[in-house]
Structures are given as structure tokens and as C-alpha cells.
Amino acid sequence: MAGRTSTASAPGFEDSRDYVQSLARGLAVLRAFDGEHATLTLAAIAARTGLSRAAARRLVLTLQHLGYVRALGREYSLSPRVLELGFGCMDSLRLTELVQPLVEQLAQRINHSCSMAVLDGQSIVYVLRVPVRRVMTVALGVGARLPAFAASMGRVLLSGLPEADLETWLSQCRPDRHTPHTVTDRKRLRRIVADVRKQGHCYVEQELELGLCSLAVPVRDRDRRIVAALNASMPYHAGASGHALQDVLPQLRAAAGAIERCLPAHCLPPVSA
Numbered sequence: 001m002a003g004r005t006s007t008a009s010a011p012g013f014e015d016s017r018d019y020v021q022s023l024a025r026g027l028a029v030l031r032a033f034d035g036e037h038a039t040l041t042l043a044a045i046a047a048r049t050g051l052s053r054a055a056a057r058r059l060v061l062t063l064q065h066l067g068y069v070r071a072l073g074r075e076y077s078l079s080p081r082v083l084e085l086g087f088g089c090m091d092s093l094r095l096t097e098l099v100q101p102l103v104e105q106l107a108q109r110i111n112h113s114c115s116m117a118v119l120d121g122q123s124i125v126y127v128l129r130v131p132v133r134r135v136m137t138v139a140l141g142v143g144a145r146l147p148a149f150a151a152s153m154g155r156v157l158l159s160g161l162p163e164a165d166l167e168t169w170l171s172q173c174r175p176d177r178h179t180p181h182t183v184t185d186r187k188r189l190r191r192i193v194a195d196v197r198k199q200g201h202c203y204v205e206q207e208l209e210l211g212l213c214s215l216a217v218p219v220r221d222r223d224r225r226i227v228a229a230l231n232a233s234m235p236y237h238a239g240a241s242g243h244a245l246q247d248v249l250p251q252l253r254a255a256a257g258a259i260e261r262c263l264p265a266h267c268l269p270p271v272s273a
Contacts, residue, residue: 022059025051029059030068030082039075067121080118080125083143098262103130103230106255110248112232114255115140116219119157119271122173124148127228149175149189150182152204152216153229159197160218160226160271166193181206201252203244211236215244217252219259226271227263230256 013019032040032048040048046056060076063069067081099116107114107130114132117124123145131140140146148154158166175184183189196202205213216231232248234240 025049025055026059026063029056029063030078033078039072039077041075045076080120080127083125083127099128099259100130102255102258102262103128106130106230106232106251107132110232110251112234112248114230114232115153116228116230117146117151117153117157118228119148119154120145122148122169124151124154124157124229146208147176147178149173150178150204150207152202152214153231155193155196155202155204156216156218156229156231157226157271158193159202166190178208179206179210181210183207201249203241205241206236213240213244215248215252217249217256219256219263221260221263230259 014021014024028049028051029045032045037044037048042053042057042060045051045060046053049056051059060069064071064076068079068085069076070079103114103116112132114130115126116128117126119125124147126140126142126144126146129141129144146154148158158169161169170186170190173186173189175182175186175189177184183192192202201215201217203213203215208214212233213236214231214233216229218226219228219230221227230252232244232252234244234248
């Protein structure tokens, strides 16, 4: 089975007192997911790991509680939090290999830092970052998290949620005021997300940090579901919004289209709260 632990390198170790069976089983559940099995039912997880359905259920619920697995109806998928288990290996991931050159070219063309992120609960998680200039005071890299409600990529990702899921997300949101410009009213946030869904992009000006603006567009899978967001961050100035929408937006959309064309099927699970 896909999730079974190999003993070829350590014969007999699984029978020793040092072997932690529950840890091995939990890791087997995480390994059950792959590019061809981005979402799995409990029965499928049990089958792919060789575990009983009851054991698979306990492990999945524990991993869900810890934030490494998330529910999608009757199925489950890995959460972006699994990135925390292996930041040093991110460069070897197929997604990074496919997308990095395209995002690097975009950053060079527009001379702004560019990033990709996915939604994880109330946060966005960076899965790729190409810095060109330092705009934020906080250093960002793969695995960095920002509040979704105030980030351009967060609002783009929220626009991909079904209405019921968006309402649940908003009911759980506790928006903090980061700057005098931060939108914290949930009704206004709902209207903003609705506008983003219609426009296909989101521009945010000085809501996360004074002096910072960002513009984001969705990255969609083959079924046209939003699976990630691509953005460019830039310093604030009087004409920042005009520059973003006239000069940067067409380049962002072209890059997102190029990324979509090269993504393998089921590379990322669809956006979920």
C-alpha cells in the first residue's frame, strides 16, 4: 500500500521498543495523499495505508485537529500546514519547480516582489516568494502566514469559496485593525469579496502595513476552481492604484494563465475554509 512504512533500511526495528507505531501510522496517513489522490475518503485512506477504518478515522481526526488535514465534505485533503514539516525541501516540490521560473520572470518584468499563497483557515500561507525589493517590515518566505481578511491574496482566495463556506468563514473571522485603513467590518468585507469575485482581481492599499500596496489574481485548476493566488507587492505612492491596475494587472493575469497551463491535474486542492 502507498502509506506502508518500508523496513528495508532497518530490519527488525518495527519490533523493537524504540519503534513508535502511532507516529508511523500518522505519517502513513499523510503520505496517502499525492498528486493523483489529492482528496481521499476515510475508506480510501484506510485502504491506501493498510489500517483499519477505525484507526484511520482516529488518525485523520487527530491530524485535522492539529491542522495538517482538512475536511472537504466526506473527503479529506492535506492542509498547507504540512509545509511546516519540511521547509528545507520546498525547492524539490514539483509545484515549485514548475511555477518558480514563471514567477521569477514576472517579478523581473514588473520590478516588484511576487508571491503565491493558499488559504489555511483564517490565514494565507505563502508557498512561493520571489523578492525584488523590501516593502514590508516583516520578512516573508515560504510558510509565512498573514491574515487573509486584509491581504489581497486572501480576498482572492475567499472569492473562491462557496457562499455557505464564506459565511462560515466570516462568522469565525476576528479582524484586527493593522493600520487606520484596515477594513474590519464583516459586512463590508463580504461586499469586497463579492466585488473581487466579479472583477477577478483584488487591490489592497495600506491595510496590512502603512506604505504597502498589493494586487492579486486567482490561479485556477482545470475545473476553473481557485486553488491559489498570485500577487505583486509595491510601495504606496499617490499613483499606486493606477500603476497597479494599468501596468501590473495585465502582467499578473498573463502569468497566472501561464501557471494554470502548466499545473498538473490535482496539483493543489481547491480553496476551502
